[in-house]
Amino acid sequence: MAQPITLRQVSPLKASCHQCSLSNLCLPLALNENELDRLEDIVQQGRIFNRGELVFEQSTPFRSCFAVRSGAIKTSIITESGEEQVTGFFMPGELVGLDSMSSDAYACSAKALERTSVCELPVDRLEELTHKIPELQHHFFHLMSQEIQNSHQLAMLLSKNTAEERIAALLLSLSSRFGRRRMSPTQFSLPMARNDIANFLGLAVETVSRVFTRFQNQGLIRARGREVELLDIEALQLVTRESSRQRC
Amino acid sequence: MAQPITLRQVSPLKASCHQCSLSNLCLPLALNENELDRLEDIVQQGRIFNRGELVFEQSTPFRSCFAVRSGAIKTSIITESGEEQVTGFFMPGELVGLDSMSSDAYACSAKALERTSVCELPVDRLEELTHKIPELQHHFFHLMSQEIQNSHQLAMLLSKNTAEERIAALLLSLSSRFGRRRMSPTQFSLPMARNDIANFLGLAVETVSRVFTRFQNQGLIRARGREVELLDIEALQLVTRESSRQRC
DNA sequence: GTACGCACTTGATATGAATCAAACAGGCGG
DNA sequence: CCGCCTGTTTGATTCATATCAAGTGCGTAC
Known part of the structure; x- marks a missing residue:
């Protein structure tokens, strides 16, 4: 799938903040x-x-x-x-x-x-x-x-939310950040290992793994290794806001 | 205990970043x-x-x-x-x-x-x-x-430390911040309620209270309400670094 | 092709802190 | 001075997640 050369293309040595899509x-x-x-x-x-x-x-x-x-x-x-x-x-x-x-x-x-x-x-x-x-x-x-x-x-x-809420939040954050680029917000490849996710979110690796499979069983995501597909974004958003399950 | 008037004193209306002790x-x-x-x-x-x-x-x-x-x-x-x-x-x-x-x-x-x-x-x-x-x-x-x-x-x-470590860290932080001013780094009055501490550190109020009494029983601090005295700063520092109790 | 290492998953158990519940102290207004 | 409200302490129980322990799958080197 070779990228067609466009007129916009310039020498990579030449500075090009003008053209940069970012x-x-x-x-x-x-x-x-x-x-x-x-x-x-x-x-x-x-x-x-x-x-x-x-x-x-x-x-x-x-x-x-x-x-x-x-x-x-x-x-x-x-x-x-x-x-x-x-x-x-x-x-x-x-x-x-x-x-x-x-x-x-x-x-x-x-x-x-x-x-x-x-x-x-x-x-x-x-x-x-x-x-x-x-x-x-x-x-x-x-x-x-x-x-x-x-x-x-x-x-x-980190201070207020459960493991599920943290991971849902991370997935949604990545989704929107991929989305801002031309990439799919629902299907992407995680750049980081489970270990990094765990460390970042203050969880044990095992917990991260368990939550991924739990989400999968609930039909919220489909995950195979680092390949992730968000099947039900609204449900994931619901999970992150689940902190409001307090005294209602 | 009236504050004696010093020569440094200027009208409060006049800007005085020059004189400000901060x-x-x-x-x-x-x-x-x-x-x-x-x-x-x-x-x-x-x-x-x-x-x-x-x-x-x-x-x-x-x-x-x-x-x-x-x-x-x-x-x-x-x-x-x-x-x-x-x-x-x-x-x-x-x-x-x-x-x-x-x-x-x-x-x-x-x-x-x-x-x-x-x-x-x-x-x-x-x-x-x-x-x-x-x-x-x-x-x-x-x-x-x-x-x-x-x-x-x-x-x-918040992500890696226990309740005791968090509270020890907060006490030490306040201590050094009081110390930078002319105030005692070992004896001060907490400006915030237990509730605020708990909220800030991601803990329940009850846990904060328990840790305070535990520290007191161990002779690390003396606390009565918001009045706090740090009796053993080195021991408190040890508590915060206790995270390194890992696999030694 | 096989073997090794590494990332990941799954299960069983232990534990720290939350939650629930109640008593206690201090400050304030009546 | 008493009672109330709010902040704090203390105790009993529950629960989420860490920890410990295997097992699985996959990529890479040999």
């Missing part, structure tokens, strides 16, 4: 042509990482944020006790590394979950540019604030 | 005199809220961030199902509202836990100023990134 996700829409040019100047496009390769490593000097173009990245922290804690999954159009902007070293490690293409944004040049372009500064405040909210959301999920 | 906490040290003046121009100082009063309310138009001068603030979200979820506690020198910078409405509500004095920072003017002062922009990136890390830290605590 631009409205990872970049502000409000930039004008000139501003986009200046942004392109500092962005290093098209770096490729193979599955399992580190995009950056915790405690090494913080140099750049990375925008995911294709593939998927997981971020994780190694605690003092040596355990890994998965802090997030990043899909195309999403920006990795914002949590490190408060220090000189990366606050977490980022690993490619599959073959992954990224754009690198060196922070020193980025900060210069955000200073020059108010819209861009605003956009970064926006992105970081969003990340805080996401993390609060996650904390809520 | 300046190295909530503001960047790197600002020069002129820049501090410009910051003072936009800061509305000395607003007072009584216990229980809302500093701002979720879903109302986002206008300002607030720096806590004295007292304490809790932030919380009301979920669709109507439950409250406490997302954070803010002590003097800390900035509230950064999570709302991605939208036009406040992402959470902020309530004074005791009589609380704040400085108001209107965002529109703040964004203008950060645009003009690169140091200030850098500082805000720093603050927001810190907030993301805090939230990740909380998520980790």
